[in-house]
Amino acid sequence: MYRQETAIQHTADTRTWWARPGLDIREGRLHVAGRDAESLAREYGTPLYAYDLRRIEEQARALQGAMAGAGLRHLVRLALKAQREPEVLRFVRALGSPGTPGSVGMDVCSPGEVLHASAHGWGPGEISYTGTNVSDRDLDVLLAHPIHINVDLITQIERVGRRDPGRRLGLRLNPRAGAGWGGIGETFYSGAEKPTKFGIFQEDLRRAVEAAREHGLTIDVAHFHVGDGYLMDGLSAFEVAVERATVMVRRLMDLGCPIEEVNTGGGLGVPQVPGDQPLNLDAWAAVLARHLGPLDVLVATEPGDFLVKESGVLLAEVVTVEERAGRMFVGLDAGFNVAPEHFIYDAPFEIVVCRSADGPRTQTVTVSGNINEGNDLFAEDYPMPEVREGDIVAMPGVGSYGQVLAMTHCLRPIPEAVFFEDRE
Numbered sequence: 001m002y003r004q005e006t007a008i009q010h011t012a013d014t015r016t017w018w019a020r021p022g023l024d025i026r027e028g029r030l031h032v033a034g035r036d037a038e039s040l041a042r043e044y045g046t047p048l049y050a051y052d053l054r055r056i057e058e059q060a061r062a063l064q065g066a067m068a069g070a071g072l073r074h075l076v077r078l079a080l081k082a083q084r085e086p087e088v089l090r091f092v093r094a095l096g097s098p099g100t101p102g103s104v105g106m107d108v109c110s111p112g113e114v115l116h117a118s119a120h121g122w123g124p125g126e127i128s129y130t131g132t133n134v135s136d137r138d139l140d141v142l143l144a145h146p147i148h149i150n151v152d153l154i155t156q157i158e159r160v161g162r163r164d165p166g167r168r169l170g171l172r173l174n175p176r177a178g179a180g181w182g183g184i185g186e187t188f189y190s191g192a193e194k195p196t197k198f199g200i201f202q203e204d205l206r207r208a209v210e211a212a213r214e215h216g217l218t219i220d221v222a223h224f225h226v227g228d229g230y231l232m233d234g235l236s237a238f239e240v241a242v243e244r245a246t247v248m249v250r251r252l253m254d255l256g257c258p259i260e261e262v263n264t265g266g267g268l269g270v271p272q273v274p275g276d277q278p279l280n281l282d283a284w285a286a287v288l289a290r291h292l293g294p295l296d297v298l299v300a301t302e303p304g305d306f307l308v309k310e311s312g313v314l315l316a317e318v319v320t321v322e323e324r325a326g327r328m329f330v331g332l333d334a335g336f337n338v339a340p341e342h343f344i345y346d347a348p349f350e351i352v353v354c355r356s357a358d359g360p361r362t363q364t365v366t367v368s369g370n371i372n373e374g375n376d377l378f379a380e381d382y383p384m385p386e387v388r389e390g391d392i393v394a395m396p397g398v399g400s401y402g403q404v405l406a407m408t409h410c411l412r413p414i415p416e417a418v419f420f421e422d423r424e
Contacts (some may be wrong), residue, residue, distance in 0.1 A: 015360075023055075024164075029356075029357060030352055033053075033420035034422075034424070035420065040315060040418065045416065046333055048417070049416070049417035050312070051085025051399065051417065053311060056088070056307055057091075060369070064270075064272075065281075071293060076300070077104065080117055081108075083308040087402035088308065098122075098123055107266070108127055108128070109129070111138050111140075111142055114147060115160065117265070118145065120210065125148075128147070129150065130263075152174075154207055157217065158214075161212065162215065165215040167217060168219075171200045171221070171223065172225070173199050173202075173224045174201050174224070175241050180234060182184045194378060219259070219369070231269050231271065231278060232277040232280055248291060262299055264301050265302060267304070268306035269305055272349065304401075308400045309397050309400040312397070314395040320389065327365075328363060329366050329367075330366070332369055335373075335410075336375075336409075337407045339395060344401075350397075351378060351382065371412065
């Protein structure tokens, strides 16, 4: 939640830190993809997801350009779990034909996502599957499609080998280092402090290779995912993880594995609060080139947030403005069911009054939702301009883990969405 120490950081210089092309302010009013945000809400109703798809293209091209500039043979994939709307996928599919430099592949993590990616135009060679605790039921679907599978446990190598001996396979590695917003990379993924559910540790590499050989499996991809939302201040920690992972890849090569691709996972972040320093993509790509370049492998990345987070905005109407025991409450016609990322991951986001997007924040309020649960609070001690019932507010940064996580708790419906491929 936003607390007072966060609120006081909003000064005249920082209150519009989130503005960018495609999410800008014109004569004080917020615009999404060049459209007046409040007018969109009046036309389509609220709550409403509004997408600037051009932002996805900008992020993809920036990522591809940085990797190419670093001299890497590279491949960018979209983490489908972050965004799966058909309109978004049509746009991403059109960014490049399969196998071309501008194409964006698919990172999937469940049988359902394999089927979804296939149904929306991605061929088996463009789909990379990295899952955990894969069951025989999962394999019934996965092995019916000639996709590349990465597994993260030795017992999973054995399970795949029993079902499909002789195939090519990737290993998810755990270098015991990570980077990320809120310590997520270090805690959930890396195993730096205690073992996690993800990945094979360095001391188990030989056992993993032996398990693969018992079933005639060829390990040709090394995968590691070590972060979540890391920016410039996390780049040094990311390099530690890459350096350790490179040692593990070399070990696999020494054990006779013909590694063709090193998949560096996702976790690249975008700014979420005032003062966040964006990730310098050239510096990020230089880290990969420094450690993985000498291996002469394809270097892949598969972000979700970085590609799609900034493409989406949630619009909601203010239905209540009321002082309660000395505290001002601003109630919305949207609840945690339509913005789950904030409530699941404690992810921060701004709340912008659309008619006064750059207005001075003169009051401190609690912003509450319409779900009949006490923790349905978007923000506490949050600075806002004067706000009135009937105002439209915007929450930027919901392009990932927003609509895709939305639920119908209390039988509140999932909002409508509008998608724009151009900017007016």
